[in-house]
Amino acid sequence: MTPIGFVALIIGVPALILLGYVLITGSTGLRRYILTRIVLTLPMVIILGSLVFLVMRVVPGDPVQSALGPKGTPEMVQRIREQLGLNDPMIVQYGKFLVQMFTLRFGNSLIGGHRPIIDEMSERFPATLELITPASILALVLGIFGGAMAASHRKGAVDYVWRIYAVVIYSLPIFWLGLMLQLLFGVKLSWLPISGRIDPIIGTTLVHRTNIYTIDAIISGNWAALYSVLEHLILPTFTLGLILSGIFVRLTRINVIETLAMDYISAARARGIRERVLVYGHALKNALIPVITLIGLQVAILLAGAVLTETVFSWPGMGSYLVERISARDYTAVQSVIVVFALLVAMISLAVDVIYSLVDPRVRY
Amino acid sequence: MKHNRWFQFFALLVMASMILTACATTATPTAAPTTAATEPPVVTEAPTQAQAPTAVPTEVPPTAVPAKNTIIIGTTDTIASLDPGDAYATRDWELIKNISAGLLRWKPGTVDLEPSLATDMGTISADGLTYTFTLKDGIKFGDGTPLDATMYAAQLNRLLTIGPSCPNDVADALAIPYVESITAPDAKTIVFKLKTTVSYFVQILATAPYTASDPKTFPADQCVLFPTAPIYGVGPWFVSQYTQKESIVLEPNPYYTGDLKPQADQIIIKDYADPQTMALAVQNGEIDVAWRFFSPEQLAPLKEVQGLTVGTVDGGSIRYLVVNHTFAPADDPNVYKALAAVIDRNEIADTVYGGNVTPLYSMVPPGFLGATEIFDTVYASPDIEAAKAFLAASGYTASNPLKIEMWYPPEHYGASTAAWMEVIKKQFEATGAVQVTLQAQEWSTYITNLTGGASYAVGVLGWFFDYPDSSNYLDPFVYNKGMGTNVSPSQEGTSYGVPINDKAKQLVDLLNQADTETDQAKRADIYKQAQEVYADLVVTLPLFMIAEHITYRSNISGSSAYASPETLNIGPNIEFYYSLISKTP
Numbered sequence: 001m002t003p004i005g006f007v008a009l010i011i012g013v014p015a016l017i018l019l020g021y022v023l024i025t026g027s028t029g030l031r032r033y034i035l036t037r038i039v040l041t042l043p044m045v046i047i048l049g050s051l052v053f054l055v056m057r058v059v060p061g062d063p064v065q066s067a068l069g070p071k072g073t074p075e076m077v078q079r080i081r082e083q084l085g086l087n088d089p090m091i092v093q094y095g096k097f098l099v100q101m102f103t104l105r106f107g108n109s110l111i112g113g114h115r116p117i118i119d120e121m122s123e124r125f126p127a128t129l130e131l132i133t134p135a136s137i138l139a140l141v142l143g144i145f146g147g148a149m150a151a152s153h154r155k156g157a158v159d160y161v162w163r164i165y166a167v168v169i170y171s172l173p174i175f176w177l178g179l180m181l182q183l184l185f186g187v188k189l190s191w192l193p194i195s196g197r198i199d200p201i202i203g204t205t206l207v208h209r210t211n212i213y214t215i216d217a218i219i220s221g222n223w224a225a226l227y228s229v230l231e232h233l234i235l236p237t238f239t240l241g242l243i244l245s246g247i248f249v250r251l252t253r254i255n256v257i258e259t260l261a262m263d264y265i266s267a268a269r270a271r272g273i274r275e276r277v278l279v280y281g282h283a284l285k286n287a288l289i290p291v292i293t294l295i296g297l298q299v300a301i302l303l304a305g306a307v308l309t310e311t312v313f314s315w316p317g318m319g320s321y322l323v324e325r326i327s328a329r330d331y332t333a334v335q336s337v338i339v340v341f342a343l344l345v346a347m348i349s350l351a352v353d354v355i356y357s358l359v360d361p362r363v364r365y
Numbered sequence: 366m367k368h369n370r371w372f373q374f375f376a377l378l379v380m381a382s383m384i385l386t387a388c389a390t391t392a393t394p395t396a397a398p399t400t401a402a403t404e405p406p407v408v409t410e411a412p413t414q415a416q417a418p419t420a421v422p423t424e425v426p427p428t429a430v431p432a433k434n435t436i437i438i439g440t441t442d443t444i445a446s447l448d449p450g451d452a453y454a455t456r457d458w459e460l461i462k463n464i465s466a467g468l469l470r471w472k473p474g475t476v477d478l479e480p481s482l483a484t485d486m487g488t489i490s491a492d493g494l495t496y497t498f499t500l501k502d503g504i505k506f507g508d509g510t511p512l513d514a515t516m517y518a519a520q521l522n523r524l525l526t527i528g529p530s531c532p533n534d535v536a537d538a539l540a541i542p543y544v545e546s547i548t549a550p551d552a553k554t555i556v557f558k559l560k561t562t563v564s565y566f567v568q569i570l571a572t573a574p575y576t577a578s579d580p581k582t583f584p585a586d587q588c589v590l591f592p593t594a595p596i597y598g599v600g601p602w603f604v605s606q607y608t609q610k611e612s613i614v615l616e617p618n619p620y621y622t623g624d625l626k627p628q629a630d631q632i633i634i635k636d637y638a639d640p641q642t643m644a645l646a647v648q649n650g651e652i653d654v655a656w657r658f659f660s661p662e663q664l665a666p667l668k669e670v671q672g673l674t675v676g677t678v679d680g681g682s683i684r685y686l687v688v689n690h691t692f693a694p695a696d697d698p699n700v701y702k703a704l705a706a707v708i709d710r711n712e713i714a715d716t717v718y719g720g721n722v723t724p725l726y727s728m729v730p731p732g733f734l735g736a737t738e739i740f741d742t743v744y745a746s747p748d749i750e751a752a753k754a755f756l757a758a759s760g761y762t763a764s765n766p767l768k769i770e771m772w773y774p775p776e777h778y779g780a781s782t783a784a785w786m787e788v789i790k791k792q793f794e795a796t797g798a799v800q801v802t803l804q805a806q807e808w809s810t811y812i813t814n815l816t817g818g819a820s821y822a823v824g825v826l827g828w829f830f831d832y833p834d835s836s837n838y839l840d841p842f843v844y845n846k847g848m849g850t851n852v853s854p855s856q857e858g859t860s861y862g863v864p865i866n867d868k869a870k871q872l873v874d875l876l877n878q879a880d881t882e883t884d885q886a887k888r889a890d891i892y893k894q895a896q897e898v899y900a901d902l903v904v905t906l907p908l909f910m911i912a913e914h915i916t917y918r919s920n921i922s923g924s925s926a927y928a929s930p931e932t933l934n935i936g937p938n939i940e941f942y943y944s945l946i947s948k949t950p
Contacts, residue, residue, distance in 0.1 A: 059810075060809075060810040060813065060814070061807070061808075061809030061810035061811075061813050062809065062813040063809070065809075065812055065813040065816060065817070066808060066809035066812055066813065067445075067532070068533070068534075069812060070812065070815075070816060070826050070827075070828070070848050070849065071453065071538065071841075072534075072816065073537070073855070074816070074817070074855070075537075075855075076534050076537060079529075079530075080532060080534075083530070111532075112445060112446075112532070112590065112591070113446065113532065113588075113589075113590030113591045114532060114590075115590075115591065120609075123608070123609055123610075124610075179641070182642070182645050183645065186645055186649050186651075187645055187648050187649045190649055190650075193651055194642065194645050194646060194649060194651065195635075195637065195642045195643075195645075195646050195651060196611070196612075196635060196651075197611070200435075200437050200612050200614075200633040200635050201433070201435050201437070201631075201633065203608075203611075203612060203633075204605075204606055204614050204631075204633070208608075310638070311638050311639055312639060312642060313642065314635075314636065314637045314638045314639060314642050314643075316608075316609075316610040316611050316636070316638075320610075320638050321610075327807070327808065327809060328809065329809045
């Protein structure tokens with residue numbers, strides 16, 4: 001099985017189980033809603049892919065000339081364009097693109113070795129997944145905990161600290177925060193590595209199965225590699241996760257405050273239930289519902305943040321891949337990445353909606 | 366009931382996880398196409414010159430890291446192709462020349478040629494069309510396969526057969542124009558028959574496309590730009606692991622019999638997307654050596670770091686302005702001569718680069734055959750009065766200023782480009798008769814327009830030589846090899862295009878003459894004349910030469926047996942032989 005197949009399995013199997021479970025046990029309205037969303041995803045991806053297809057060709061610049069640089073003679077450029085089908089009529093190129101998109105084969109890159117895009121994604125996507133997963137968890141945990149803490153100490157010093165934290169951290173440029181963390185923990189204190197996914201020497205011992213290094217290390221029992229991978233994950237995870245945590249702090253805080261003002265909380269408080277239990281055991285649970293909605297909305301921001309984080313930490317993921325390929329006018333690569341991102345966002349949004357219905361039984365579709 | 370549903374749900378999840386884990390543990394390890402754990406070389410004969418192939422990751426990898434003397438080199442330079450029949454970029458050539466070798470090579474740290482796989486410098490027929498070389502004995506690839514002349518010639522013929530259809534097409538630059546045939550009359554002899562006499566052909570033979578490649582990795586009918594590791598050559602190293610955009614691991618070729626024997630057990634080259642991150646990595650010791658590319662502003666703080674050495678290599682990378690001779694107002698000789706007269710290269714070097722670049726007064730850098738400082742001689746720049754006179758001759762004055770656009774890519778040649786273009790604008794406008802509009806354009810669009818002859822008057826480009834010879838600093842710009850210049854636009858059926866005027870014709874003739882002249886003193890004279898005509902025409906306007914910088918930690922050293930140990934034996938040819946560096950544990 002290819003690494004991308006493995007990753008698809010890791011994400012796809014639980015997603016299908018969840019979907020199956022909800023379709024079997026959910027209400028008719030929910031079933032209809034989910035099926036409608038799935039059906040609507042298709043035209044959304046086609047429209048988005050088509051827009052990217054058009055925009056890439058309207059923007060000036062040529063992938064072949066860009067790759068060859070000043071050493072590319074006009075004859076060379078024309079010959080290679082012909083080989084790559086870039087001289088075909090636009091409608092023919094569009095037809096090929098649609099076929100590639102529907103078959104999820106994506107075609108070949110227009111630059112470098114003209115490798116299949118699916119192979120290139122197979123190398124890059126797992127790296128991004130490995131970065132955004134812990135970053136999201138960190139953002140959520142920190143955001144929810146911080147927001148709840150701020151709400152429980154409303155108008156106190158702790159509240160102000162968290163509010164200032166949320167505003168400051170969310171307004172920091174990712175690359176600046178990354179650089180500062182690198183300087184402090186990498187250069188000054190020498191506690192943590194500042195670049196890459198694994199120590200290069202230990203990396204030579206890691207057998208790649210999924211290209212998600214933590215999983216590869218666990219599967220093969222290579223604990224030195226696992227330690228190194230986790231060590232390398234810390235700074236990029238914190239860079240991306242801290243930035244995203246700001247908005248969760250604010251949202252959680254305001255929702256917990258609103259919930260704490262409700263009658264059932266007052267009643268509970270009157271019964272002598274401890275404040276901590278009230279906040280974390282009762283109010284927080286209900287305040288989390290809007291936060292779950294936000295998770296879906298944050299996916300796109302997370303991917304955008306990953307672009308910068310990957311560049312700062314030399315993390316060879318999809319974000320840096322997209323930047324490289326946009327610069328090189330690699331039409332097929334850019335189209336493919338956008339389609340995959342769109343599918344990912346659509347899938348996660350759907351999953352969030354489904355989870356929403358499970359968490360809050362009042363929600364009816 | 367509610368709890369039961371949740372229980373069912375989690376039970377399903379647990380089951381799925383168990384299935385996944387089961388699949389994973391029984392799956393055959395499958396590397397990504399370009400990520401491969403090494404298979405040990407197939408030993409057909411016991412290696413005589415080196416230790417046995419090193420331990421490699423197996424299906425169950427070792428959890429302990431093998432104690433090796435490993436040197437980690439960081440770079441932001443990218444790999445475009447590892448196929449010698451296709452590769453045409455500096456980093457590609459560097460890797461290929463560490464993995465393999467050619468008949469000739471530049472002596473490390475110098476631009477002097479010496480035999481490598483050949484027993485001597487070869488023989489050249491009286492008409493200068495046939496070059497014959499004899500191979501040394503006992504040359505073997507990293508997997509033990511012996512190399513003979515028949516195999517070598519067959520692999521080199523890929524340049525003539527599939528080379529032109531490969532993406533980077535080095536063949537059209539360094540083989541097709543020169544080579545008629547490559548044959549092996551016997552197992553030891555290799556013969557090149559040229560189409561015409563080429564005085565610098567031995568230089569071309571020392572380039573990476575003429576190294577011996579492994580037919581198992583690089584078949585006769587296919588370009589393989591990113592082969593799966595292991596990649597064997599006949600050089601001191603072989604590629605044991607290769608993960609695109611991440612790292613490349615080199616281990617000693619156990620069958621290597623040459624003189625560049627590896628000093629380290631392993632070399633790991635780590636890719637960086639951002640030079641700033643690479644600078645921090647060399648500071649905190651994540652990498653031992655940082656090589657290509659740091660900008661001068663990134664180097665300044667590194668020079669202050671204790672335990673780091675910043676070596677400067679006077680390289681062959683130059684920056685120049687391209688003048689569009691067929692587009693107004695740059696088609697006016699008075700305009701381009703005024704520009705040539707007004708530029709103060711020292712101001713650019715000092716104010717923008719803090720003296721870290723060298724002003725350049727000819728396209729041929731100092732030290733190359735026949736190099737002069739012709740732009741200084743002819744224009745004595747900066748000479749504002751002369752520039753005013755040129756402009757006045759075409760009717761440009763303060764009341765009727767010349768309006769000209771100058772184009773540049775803001776990112777491709779570093780962030781400083783905008784700064785020195787501002788300096789040039791200020792210098793040109795100091796004549797009082799010029800209004801310059803600077804136009805920045807992202808690289809893909811820019812290069813397409815510039816080389817396509819679109820509507821630009823003046824643009825910026827950079828150049829790095831293919832082989833260290835004066836011809837490579839003049840011919841490509843005059844013969845319209847896609848450089849955006851157009852003093853001799855290409856036309857079907859002509860080798861060198863059609864010169865736009867008598868001066869251009871004279872220049873083309875001189876360069877043709879130099880290309881076939883084998884007497885080096887005469888060639889030097891011809892190049893001197895050619896540079897005079899070049900400066901008069903201002904085919905391009907040389908600005909400055911950029912040194913390459915290598916940064917390394919105090920426990921890394923170069924070989925004292927070769928030139929330039931202070932720059933880890935990297936000389937003006939910008940070739941980095943990893944074999945020559947060593948690391949003190």
